[in-house]
Amino acid sequence: MKSCFVFGTRPEVIKTAPVYLYFKNLGEEVILIATAQHREMMDMMIKVFNIKPDYDLDVMTQNQSLNMIVSRVMERIEPILMKERPDIVFVQGDTTTALSACLAAFHLSIPVAHIEAGLRSGDLYDPFPEELNRRLIDVSCRYLFAPTKRAKENLLREGLDENRIFIVGNTVIDALELIRKKINMVSLRKELIDSDYYILMTLHRRENIGEKMRSILRATADFAQKNDIRVVFPVHKNPNVRQIVDEEVGKNPNFILIEPVDYLHFLSLLDGAKFVVTDSGGVQEEAPSFNKFVVVARQTTERPELIEAGLGILAGTSKETVYEAINEANRKNLNSIENPFGDGKSSERIYKIIRGDIA
Structure with missing residues (x-):
């Protein structure tokens, strides 16, 4: 064969x-x-x-x-x-x-x-x-x-x-199992950041580029300022994404903007985060394996199992709904949960x- x-x-x-x-x-x-x-x-x-x-x-x-x-x-x-x-x-x-x-x-x-x-x-x-x-x-x-x-x-x-x-x-859980046992999460994380109190953010969806992405960033920035928490954000290579990020939070002291990282370093950031704000699909599947709550900054999700299991919230893309969802995520404390996407x-x-x- x-x-x-x-x-x-x-x-x-x-x-x-x-x-x-x-x-x-x-x-x-x-x-x-x-x-x-x-x-x-x-x-x-x-x-x-x-x-x-x-x-x-x-x-x-x-x-x-x-x-x-x-x-x-x-x-x-x-x-x-x-x-x-x-x-x-x-x-x-x-x-x-x-x-x-x-x-x-x-x-x-x-x-x-x-x-x-x-x-x-x-x-x-x-x-x-x-x-x-x-x-x-x-x-x-x-x-x-x-x-x-x-x-x-x-x-x-x-x-x-x-x-x-x-x-x-989902084979993403297979990938996590292949990798997690082989790496030291804390050591990898320290290669990138010195903070141990942060939100992890990823944004790149084509349909969010524009005013929606700006609203998501503004909501996150407001929350970070009011709660004195950093936002670690590996910024996608797409120049349209980078322009918006630079204009909205490029000089914001609460944001730690870094280049895209390899998968090992990304998992180390996920492992140390308080919770995640993302428009990615894959992160919705990976986060439960690290007991992390997910704010899904999108209008829809093709992974409703996350929401139904109480492990995430579909926040939409307006500044008000995203801020409210982030505030809710901040109150969550997940421990030893079962990933609904695979074994x-x-x-x-x-x-x-x-x-x-x-x-």
Whole structure:
């Protein structure tokens, strides 16, 4: 059996690497294709997991549009797939890389497996373009690896064949298990900051860029000033994000603005934070493993399990609602909670399912 794994962004590496390594460590024939949709962030993660792509499509250009990414990925990946002829192609999540690779494989009649299938926000434009990407990928895949029961139910409601759907948990927990035992969180954290009383913030969503992001930053800044707490913020490389951050909090003494960090250092920051303010999807899944409450600074979330478990709050993006949510998070104290997204055995489940079908 020859398995091909495709990624192009930091979250994809995190959630694909455990499955790739599980297959590889069992002696399976594996091919790794990197699109480099986000060059620096992807390369940073590759080093963490000590993996090396067999092919690098190198599609990233300055100010690239979504259509440009789709076009370049599909054009460059097709000859590789035709040459290698894998038995299956794995894509992960909701990125433009995942959609493009899925379509290219589908056009060549190669079965596709979707890691993290079935997540839905219910709004095609929020998150954009991820919500549409997910739906298109799920329709065309042979294997739908849903992280939760709710994700499976989403797929069934859309009329997808139950025989294609498998609940396996989220592979991000596998990644955490691979890493946490090997690192000293406190030592890594001290390489970045000297504070032990802070909020961790991440913001980068395309649909939040503009006034929404400014409102989130202003609410957080007001809270930080009134409560004398620092905000540690690894700032995304997107120049539009950086401009807003610089204008709103660039000179704010309560904010510790740092460059994007590798996954190990990010986990160390998550480990030490009082709570998290984010518009990221992955952080919503990782935070419960560190007993951290999450303020989700978005209008929707495709991970409602976090909210339903009482481990986060969907704050919206207005200054008033975000401030209120942060104030509530400050009163929370989570201890030894169970992560609703997985148990660290997702890669094993995926392997057994695939191996049972493809001998």
